[in-house]
Structure formats: C-alpha cells, structure tokens
Amino acid sequence: MLVPLDIGLVLGLILAWVVIALALAFRLLDFPDLTVEGSLSLGAAVFAVLIKNGSSMPTAITCAVLAGGVAGALTGFIHVRFRLNKFLSGIIVVAIAYSLSLRIMGASNIGLLQSPNIFDSVESLNNSVLKQIHLGSILLLAALLLIGFILILSGLSTRYGLGLRVAGSNPDYARSLGINVPLNIVFGLFITNCLAAFSGVLLSMNQGFTDISMGQGILILALAAMTIGERLLPEKAIPFHIFVLCAAIFGSVVYQVLVACAVHEGLAATDLKLVTAVLVLLVVAFKISRNGDFVEGDQ
Amino acid sequence: MMKCKKSIEISELTITFSRWGQTINAIDGLSINIFTGDWVMIVGHNGSGKSTLLKAISGRIKLDSGKLNLDGVGIEKLSSAQIAERVFLVHQDPLQGTSPTLSVFDNLFIADAAVKRTALSRSGLFDKYHDLLKPLGLSDRLKQLAKYLSGGERQLLALTIASLRPSQTILLDEPLAALDPSKAEICLSLIKTLNKEGKTVIQVTHDPNLAITEGTRTVALRKGQVIYEAVGSKRKVDALRKLWLQEIDV
Numbered sequence: 001m002l003v004p005l006d007i008g009l010v011l012g013l014i015l016a017w018v019v020i021a022l023a024l025a026f027r028l029l030d031f032p033d034l035t036v037e038g039s040l041s042l043g044a045a046v047f048a049v050l051i052k053n054g055s056s057m058p059t060a061i062t063c064a065v066l067a068g069g070v071a072g073a074l075t076g077f078i079h080v081r082f083r084l085n086k087f088l089s090g091i092i093v094v095a096i097a098y099s100l101s102l103r104i105m106g107a108s109n110i111g112l113l114q115s116p117n118i119f120d121s122v123e124s125l126n127n128s129v130l131k132q133i134h135l136g137s138i139l140l141l142a143a144l145l146l147i148g149f150i151l152i153l154s155g156l157s158t159r160y161g162l163g164l165r166v167a168g169s170n171p172d173y174a175r176s177l178g179i180n181v182p183l184n185i186v187f188g189l190f191i192t193n194c195l196a197a198f199s200g201v202l203l204s205m206n207q208g209f210t211d212i213s214m215g216q217g218i219l220i221l222a223l224a225a226m227t228i229g230e231r232l233l234p235e236k237a238i239p240f241h242i243f244v245l246c247a248a249i250f251g252s253v254v255y256q257v258l259v260a261c262a263v264h265e266g267l268a269a270t271d272l273k274l275v276t277a278v279l280v281l282l283v284v285a286f287k288i289s290r291n292g293d294f295v296e297g298d299q
Numbered sequence: 300m301m302k303c304k305k306s307i308e309i310s311e312l313t314i315t316f317s318r319w320g321q322t323i324n325a326i327d328g329l330s331i332n333i334f335t336g337d338w339v340m341i342v343g344h345n346g347s348g349k350s351t352l353l354k355a356i357s358g359r360i361k362l363d364s365g366k367l368n369l370d371g372v373g374i375e376k377l378s379s380a381q382i383a384e385r386v387f388l389v390h391q392d393p394l395q396g397t398s399p400t401l402s403v404f405d406n407l408f409i410a411d412a413a414v415k416r417t418a419l420s421r422s423g424l425f426d427k428y429h430d431l432l433k434p435l436g437l438s439d440r441l442k443q444l445a446k447y448l449s450g451g452e453r454q455l456l457a458l459t460i461a462s463l464r465p466s467q468t469i470l471l472d473e474p475l476a477a478l479d480p481s482k483a484e485i486c487l488s489l490i491k492t493l494n495k496e497g498k499t500v501i502q503v504t505h506d507p508n509l510a511i512t513e514g515t516r517t518v519a520l521r522k523g524q525v526i527y528e529a530v531g532s533k534r535k536v537d538a539l540r541k542l543w544l545q546e547i548d549v
C-alpha cells in the first residue's frame with residue numbers, strides 16, 4: 001500500500017504545478033489554456049539541454065521556466081492581437097512548442113541520470129527512514145510547493161494581482177477601472193506557463209530523463225485533477241483564489257494516488273484513460289448526489 | 300457657478316452599425332453639452348441610441364464622425380486608462396458591474412482611487428468600506444464573494460464602487476431596471492448622493508415620470524437624435540408622454 005502512496009504523492013506534488021497553471025488560467029483568467037501541454041515539455045527540453053551542456057542548476061531552471069512563460073505569453077498575444085479563439089491560440093503554440101522542443105533537444109529523449117539533480121540532496125533521507133517511501137523527495141517537493149503557494153497567493157493579493165483577477169472574471173468591468181485587459185492576459189499566461197514549465201523540470205529530474213512526449217496527455221490529467229480537487233473541497237469556506245490553488249494541489253495529489261493504487265492493483269496501462277474518466281465522473285456524481293443538485297457555474 | 304464648465308461636449312456625433320449589408324444610424328448627428336454637476340436623464344424607446352451614446356462616452360465604441368470631448372480633450376486622443384479616470388459606466392445588468400470572483404472588500408479596494416494616495420492599513424480600509432456599506436445593509440458582507448450577492452445587492456455595490464472612482468462623470472445605463480422597488484429606492488438615493496457630492500450623472504431610463512421628477516435635465520432621443528430637452532421645472536411629463544405616444548403611433 002505504501003508504494004502507490006509514495007508514487008502518487010511524488011508525482012502528485014510534481015504535477016501540482018501544472019494543475020495550478022491550468023487552474024489559474026482557467027478559473028482566474030477565464031482562459032482555458034491548452035499551452036500548458038507544450039510549455040511543460042518545452043521547459044523540460046530547455047532544462048535537459050542546458051544541464052547536459054554544463055550549465056548550473058539555477059541557470060538551467062530559470063531558462064526553462066522562462067521558456068515556458070514565453071510560450072504562454074505567445075498564446076496570450078495571439079489571442080489578444082489577432083482575436084483568435086482561446087483554444088486555437090493554445091493549439092497553435094502547443095504545435096510550435098513541440099517542434100521547438102525537438103529542435104532544442106536534437107533527439108526525442110535525453111538521459112539525465114548523470115546530471116545534477118535537486119533530489120540528490122535528499123537521497124540520504126530517502127534511504128534512511130522507510131525504504132518504500134521517498135520521504136526526502138516528498139518533503140522537498142512539499143516545501144517547494146509551499147513556497148510557490150505563498151508566492152502566488154501574495155502576488156494575487158496585491159493590487160496588481162487583483163487587477164489580473166478582475167481582467168479575467170469581468171473584462172468589461174476591468175476596462176471601466178482602467179485595467180489593461182490584453183496586457184493582463186498576456187502576463188497572466190506568462191506566469192501560469194512558467195509554473196507548467198517548472199513542473200516539466202521537476203518531472204525530468206525525477207524521471208532521470210526528458211522525453212519529447214512527456215507533455216502528451218498532461219492537459220487531460222490536469223483537468224481531471226482540477227475537477228476532482230474543486231469537487232472535493234468546500235468552495236464557500238475560503239476566498240476563491242485560495243480555493244483554486246488548494247483544489248489544484250489537493251486534486252493533483254488525490255488523482256495521482258488513486259491512479260497509482262489502480263496501477264498497483266494490476267490495472268493495464270491501456271485502461272488508464274478509461275479509469276481517469278470514470279474516476280472524474282464518480283467524483284462529480286458524488287458531489288452532485290451530496291448537494292442534491294448541480295453546482296452553479298460549473299463547466 | 301459650477302455648471303459653467305463643460306464636462307462632456309458632443310457635436311454632430313454619428314455612429315453607424317453595419318450588419319448583413321444593412322446600415323443603421325444608432326446615433327445620427329447628435330449634439331449635446333453636459334456640464335459639471337449635471338444629472339441628465341436620458342429617455343427613449345428601445346433602439347433610440349441611449350445605450351450607444353453611453354458606450355461612446357465611455358470609449359467602448361468608435362465614432363464614425365463628429366466630436367466627443369471629455370473635459371475638453373477629444374476622446375480619440377485618450378487612452379482607455381485616461382477615459383476610465385474621467386468616466387465610469389454602471390451597466391443595466393448588475394452582474395456586469397462587479398468582479399464575481401472577488402470579495403466585496405476586494406471589489407471596493409481595486410476600484411478605490413484613494414488607496415494609492417492614502418496610507419490606510421487593511422483594517423483602516425475595512426472600517427472605511429464597512430461605514431460606506433452600512434446604510435445599504437451590506438456592511439456584514441465585505442468578506443463574501445460578489446457572486447453570492449443578489450442582483451440588487453450587486454447593483455448597490457456597483458454604485459458604491461462608482462462613488463470610489465476618481466471619474467467625475469458617472470454613466471448609468473438603466474441602473475434600476477432589474478431591481479425591486481425597495482432596492483430601486485436605495486439606489487436612487489445613492490445616485491442623489493453621488494450628484495450632491497459633485498459627480499456629473501448621465502442616467503438612461505425608460506420611465507418618463509422618473510426622467511422628469513429626478514435629475515436636473517431631461518433629454519429624449521429618437522433614432523439617434525435629440526427630440527426633447529428641458530431643464531429643471533421646465534420639464535413637463537405630459538410633453539414627454541406625448542412624444543412617447545407619437546413614436547408608438549409611428
């Protein structure tokens with residue numbers, strides 16, 4: 001039982017970053033951003049190439065995160081400048097990011113087992129307590145997530161952060177307040193895709209390699225995790241932006257633990273997506289049966 | 300004395316919409332001057348150009364021809380932020396006048412122009428907004444998300460937001476249309492307070508009685524043109540009703 005819990009927790013905490021990215025864009029900017037799929041692999045690709053070529057860890061991570069951010073900003077720019085549909089803008093950038101990642105990597109896969117890794121610093125803790133549990137990795141990832149959580153929350157609570165949230169929730173009203181809506185959308189997507197790229201970096205380090213296909217399916221996974229989190233946490237108890245963040249993290253962990261348990265119990269890899277869909281439907285059905293009705297504003 | 304200063308100057312304004320090869324003159328050569336401290340009631344049937352006029356003044360639609368000056372400056376020379384410093388639009392739909400996913404406090408905080416100038420702490424601001432919302436019965440809802448307020452409560456919040464904006468002119472697009480009589484009365488007294496505080500108010504309404512009894516000036520529009528204009532006690536509800544019925548007959 002501990003093994004799937006360990007795998008679920010580690011993966012859940014890593015992928016929580018991309019779920020947060022999607023949730024912030026979706027719920028606070030009202031932008032269903034498909035770019036996260038591309039920015040995750042782009043971030044991982046940039047990180048892998050830089051670290052492989054001798055760059056320092058902070059430099060490689062910073063460049064990777066910024067590369068993801070630029071992809072997000074490009075989606076925002078395409079949408080606001082050419083008035084292209086939000087989905088189509090994302091799809092275009094995902095296609096660009098895929099080719100770009102391949103070109104940057106020069107191959108479809110780069111091994112990172114011999115390269116510096118942040119998980120090296122907690123290796124002793126991983127081996128010292130429970131051998132089945134990577135306690136060091138879990139604590140490190142939780143600490144990183146906590147720092148990220150506090151930073152994002154602080155940013156969203158500032159006057160600029162509030163402006164960003166107004167631009168997303170009611171663009172016409174935002175204009176009445178003199179808020180530059182297009183700029184806020186571009187900047188907001190830059191930030192959220194930085195987070196998605198960071199998720200890609202962590203995933204590469206955890207797996208010990210970067211693969212061109214590691215972003216594929218991430219969108220569905222993130223959407224499923226977001227839905228699970230939002231359905232299981234009480235929305236009215238906390239401010240909306242805190243709820244969105246908490247639901248993303250909680251949903252990511254719960255989803256990954258459940259999937260890891262299902263795989264551990266012998267689920268065939270081919271059935272994984274079917275199980276994901278059933279899982280989401282079960283959570284949604286559970287919430288509706290508990291509330292007795294549909295929840296207003298659900299999408 | 301205050302009324303000497305022109306807040307909004309509109310001359311020979313034309314705005315047309317083209318849909319499926321058909322061109323409609325929403326505003327057709329309209330000229331009007333609005334003075335600082337005025338409370339102008341604009342009446343007219345659906346499609347007479349009332350809302351289009353408000354949208355033009357708030358910079359939401361482009362002008363085809365004519366002039367529209369805000370505080371003496373052509374609107375085409377002003378950025379959206381500069382327009383927002385001069386005019387604030389409150390929509391007919393209460394849901395459009397606030398950010399639903401922000402708390403009532405945050406809605407007031409982001410709109411409050413005084414926050415940048417004063418060094419009030421968060422608790423100081425909380426007290427300020429609490430006092431502001433107390434007469435409206437919303438003081439205990441500061442921490443709640445705006446989306447959980449009723450339509451009427453959100454409209455009251457939108458008008459309170461208008462009072463916090465730096466803009467001299469408040470545009471109200473049928474602000475009472477979706478409200479019950481008690482909420483409409485509170486909203487009206489809030490608008491009166493805004494006007495007494497020196498704000499210029501331009502209010503669109505469908506109610507000829509309200510257009511005559513409230514405000515300082517009444518303007519009736521038809522097909523994008525001014526067909527009636529009167530100030531203070533010179534405004535007559537019978538004359539306005541006559542024009543109203545004439546249009547129905549047409």
